[in-house]
Amino acid sequence: xxxxxxxxxxxxxxxxxxxxxxxxxxxxxxxxxxxxxxxxxxxxxxxxxxxxxxxxxxxxxxxxxxxxxxxxxxxxxxxxxxxxxxxxxxxxxxxxxxxxxxxxxxxxxxxxxxxxxxxxxxxxxxxxxxxxxxxxxxxxxxxxxxxxxxxxxxxxxxxxxxxxxxxxxxxxxxxxxxxxxxxxxxxxxxxxxxxxxxxxxxxxxxxxxxxxxxxxxxxxxxxxxxxxxxxxxxxxxx
Amino acid sequence: xxxxxxxxxxxxxxxxxxxxxxxxxxxxxxxxxxxxxxxxxxxxxxxxxxxxxxxxxxxxxxxxxxxxxxxxxxxxxxxxxxxxxxxxxxxxxxxxxxxxxxxxxxxxxxxxxxxxxxxxxxxxxxxxxxxxxxxxxxxxxxxxxxxxxxxxxxxxxxxxxxxxxxxxxxxxxxxxxxxxxxxxxxxxxxxxxxxxxxxxxxxxxxxxxxxxxxxxxxxxxxxxxxxxxxxxxxxxxxxxxxxxxxxxxxxxxxxxxxxxxxxxxxxxxxxxxxxxxxxxxxxxxxxxxxxxxxxxxxxxxxxxxxxxxxxxxxxxxxxxxxxxxxxxxxxxxxxxxxxxxxxxxxxxxxxxxxxxxxxxxxxxxxxxxxxxxxxxxxxxxxxxxxxxxxxxxxxxxxxxxxxxxxxxxxxxxxxxxx
Numbered sequence: 343x344x345x346x347x348x349x350x351x352x353x354x355x356x357x358x359x360x361x362x363x364x365x366x367x368x369x370x371x372x373x374x375x376x377x378x379x380x381x382x383x384x385x386x387x388x389x390x391x392x393x394x395x396x397x398x399x400x401x402x403x404x405x406x407x408x409x410x411x412x413x414x415x416x417x418x419x420x421x422x423x424x425x426x427x428x429x430x431x432x433x434x435x436x437x438x439x440x441x442x443x444x445x446x447x448x449x450x451x452x453x454x455x456x457x458x459x460x461x462x463x464x465x466x467x468x469x470x471x472x473x474x475x476x477x478x479x480x481x482x483x484x485x486x487x488x489x490x491x492x493x494x495x496x497x498x499x500x501x502x503x504x505x506x507x508x509x510x511x512x513x514x515x516x517x518x519x520x521x522x523x524x525x526x527x528x529x530x531x532x533x534x535x536x537x538x539x540x541x542x543x544x545x546x547x548x549x550x551x552x553x554x555x556x557x558x559x560x561x562x563x564x565x566x567x568x569x570x571x572x573x574x575x576x577x578x579x580x
Numbered sequence: 581x582x583x584x585x586x587x588x589x590x591x592x593x594x595x596x597x598x599x600x601x602x603x604x605x606x607x608x609x610x611x612x613x614x615x616x617x618x619x620x621x622x623x624x625x626x627x628x629x630x631x632x633x634x635x636x637x638x639x640x641x642x643x644x645x646x647x648x649x650x651x652x653x654x655x656x657x658x659x660x661x662x663x664x665x666x667x668x669x670x671x672x673x674x675x676x677x678x679x680x681x682x683x684x685x686x687x688x689x690x691x692x693x694x695x696x697x698x699x700x701x702x703x704x705x706x707x708x709x710x711x712x713x714x715x716x717x718x719x720x721x722x723x724x725x726x727x728x729x730x731x732x733x734x735x736x737x738x739x740x741x742x743x744x745x746x747x748x749x750x751x752x753x754x755x756x757x758x759x760x761x762x763x764x765x766x767x768x769x770x771x772x773x774x775x776x777x778x779x780x781x782x783x784x785x786x787x788x789x790x791x792x793x794x795x796x797x798x799x800x801x802x803x804x805x806x807x808x809x810x811x812x813x814x815x816x817x818x819x820x821x822x823x824x825x826x827x828x829x830x831x832x833x834x835x836x837x838x839x840x841x842x843x844x845x846x847x848x849x850x851x852x853x854x855x856x857x858x859x860x861x862x863x864x865x866x867x868x869x870x871x872x873x874x875x876x877x878x879x880x881x882x883x884x885x886x887x888x889x890x891x892x893x894x895x896x897x898x899x900x901x902x903x904x905x906x907x908x909x910x911x912x913x914x915x916x917x918x919x920x921x922x923x924x925x926x927x928x929x930x931x932x933x934x935x936x937x938x939x940x941x942x943x944x945x946x947x948x949x950x951x952x953x954x955x956x957x958x959x960x961x962x963x964x965x966x967x968x969x970x971x972x973x974x975x976x977x978x979x980x981x982x983x984x985x986x987x988x989x990x991x992x993x994x995x996x997x998x
Binding site: 387390391394395396397416417420421423424425429431435437438439440441444447448449451452453496500508 | 584585588589591592593905906909910911912913914915916917918919990991992994995
C-alpha cells in the first residue's frame with residue numbers, strides 16, 4: 343500500500359543542508375495499522391507529509407497504492423490526495439466558516455461527486471462517528487473530541503485507501519483520546535489501512551505494528567545501540 | 581457551481597462582505613452616471629455644426645471713430661465701409677468667398693428671436709418657435725459651407741442692409757431643415773410664409789439648409805439648437821464680422837493676409853491677433869468647459885475605480901492571510917491550485933454581483949434625482965449594462981493577484997502549527 347525505498351528529504355539553505363529523512367525505508371501493507379513513533383525532530387511529521395503527498399521528497403522512491411508518485415505533477419498529486427488518502431490532523435483542521443456537513447463535503451466536492459451521493463456519504467460517515475445529529479453545527483460549537491470525530495468522518499467519507507493520522511489525540515484529554523482511539527481501531531477492524539504518527543507509547547502499543555524513527559531513519563529498537571544505552575542505564579539505576 | 585460553501589463562508593464575514601459590496605454599488609452608481617454625462621458631453625462637443633469647418637475663419641473687427649449707426653447717414657457710411665472691406669477681402673488670392681455675418685455657430689454671441697405662422701404673434705407666446713438669426717449676404721452658403729436641401733440661395737439682389745438696432749421687414753429667409761419641419765410639418769417649407777419676432781410683415785422661406793447650429797453652445801440653447809434662420813441683410817454698426825472661406829490648405833496664409841489688407845482699406849480700426857480666429861479655435865473655446873468637465877469626471881471615475889479595486893485587493897489579501905491554514909487544509913483534502921483560484925474568483929463574483937445589483941438600483945435612483953434637479957436625460961440601459969460588466973471585470977482583475985497567491989499556498993500548511 344505504502345512503500346518508501348531509500349527515500350530522503352533534504353532542506354537546503356545557502357549555508358547548510360539538513361536531512362529530515364535519510365535512506366528512509368518503510369513498507370506498509372494493505373489493512374495494516376502502523377504507529378510511527380520517535381522523539382521530536384526525528385522526522386515523523388516529515389514522513390507523514392511526504393506519505394500524504396503534502397510535500398515532495400529529494401531522493402529515493404515512493405509507491406502509493408502501486409503508483410510511483412515522484413514524477414506526478416501538482417494536479418495529479420491533488421487527485422491522489424483527494425481519492426486515496428484520508429487525513430486526520432492533530433489540530434482537527436476543520437474549516438471554521440463551514441458547518442459539520444459542509445466540512446465533510448469539502449473533499450467530496452473537489453472529487454466532483456453528485457450532490458445525492460455526497461449527502462449519502464456524509465450522513466453515513468457522521469453515523470459512523472456518532473455525530474449525525476450535529477450536521478448543522480459549526481466546529482466552534484463542538485468539543486475537541488467531537489471536532490476530531492468530524493475530522494475522521496471527513497477522512498472516511500471519501501472511502502480512502504489510506505488513513506494518515508498525525509497525533510490524532512494530541513489535542514484531546516484522556517477520555518476523549520480514548521474515544522477517538524477506539525474509533526480508529528474500529529475503522530481498522532473494518533479493513534482500513536492506517537498510519538498514525540504519535541508521541542504516546544500507550545496509543546502506539548494499540549497499533550498492529552510500531553515503526554520508530556530516529557534522525558530521519560527507521561530503526562529497529564532492539565538493535566539500536568542508543569536504545570540499549572538507555573536501557574542499560576535504566577537497569578543500572580534500577 | 582460550488583456556491584453554497586462560499587456563501588456559507590461569506591455569511592461568517594458579513595462586515596467585510598457588505599462593505600465591499602456597498603463600495604462596488606456606490607462606484608457603479610457614480611461611474612455609470614458620470615460616464616453617461618461624459619458621453620453626453622463628448623456627443624455635444626463632437627456634434628457637427630452644419631458648417632464645412634475646415635478652411636474657415638472669422639474676422640471680428642471694430643472701427644475707430646466710425647459714424648453712428650443711429651442715423652440713416654451713419655448707417656449708409658458704415659455699410660459703405662463694410663462693403664469696402666468685403667471687396668478687399670474677396671480679392672485676396674487665398675480666399676474663396678467672404679460673407680458679412682453677425683455671428684457664427686459656437687461663437688456664443690447670439691441674436692435670437694421667434695418665428696410664427698401667424699402675424700403679430702406675441703413674443704414667447706404659444707405657437708412661436710425660438711430661432712437664432714444670422715444676418716448675412718449672398719455668399720453665406722458657400723462661405724459657411726452649408727448644404728442647401730430645398731429652394732434657392734440668396735442672390736445679391738436679395739441683400740438689404742440696416743443699422744444694427746433698426747427694425748426692418750424681412751421679406752425672405754433661408755431656414756434650417758429642423759426649423760422647417762417644425763413650422764411646416766406637412767410638405768416643403770419653400771414658398772411658405774412665416775412671421776419673425778411678432779412682426780405682421782410676412783417672411784417667405786426661399787430655401788432650406790440641411791443643418792446650421794445656433795451660436796450659443798450653452799445648455800440654454802439646447803431646445804432650439806438647430807433652429808437657425810438666415811436673413812439676407814448686412815448689419816451696419818461700428819463693428820463688423822466677416823466669415824472667410826479659404827482655398828484648401830491656405831487658411832494660415834489667408835489669415836496672415838487679412839490685417840495688412842484691412843489696414844490698407846482703413847487703418848482706423850482695432851484688429852489684433854485675437855480678431856482673426858480659425859473656426860477650430862472657436863469650437864475649442866466653446867467646448868472648453870465641457871471638455872474640462874469630461875476630463876474631471878473621468879479622473880474622478882478612475883480614482884473611484886482604483887479605490888474600489890484597491891479595496892477588493894486589500895480585503896482579499898487580508899482574507900487570504902487569515903485563511904492561510906484553511907487554504908492548506910483544502911489543498912491537503914484534494915483541492916487543485918485552480919480550485920483555490922476559482923474559489924476566490926467566485927467569492928468575488930458573488931460579492932461584486934450583490935454590489936452591482938444594489939449599484940444598478942442606486943445608478944437609476946441617482947439618474948432620476950439628477951433628472952429631477954438638473955438637466956439630465958434618462959440613462960440608457962447599455963450604459964448600466966456596460967457599467968455592470970466593467971465592475972464585474974474589475975473585481976475579477978483585482979482579485980486575481982491575491983487569489984493566485986492563495987492558490988500557491990502549499991498543502992503542507994495544513995500540518996503547520998496554528
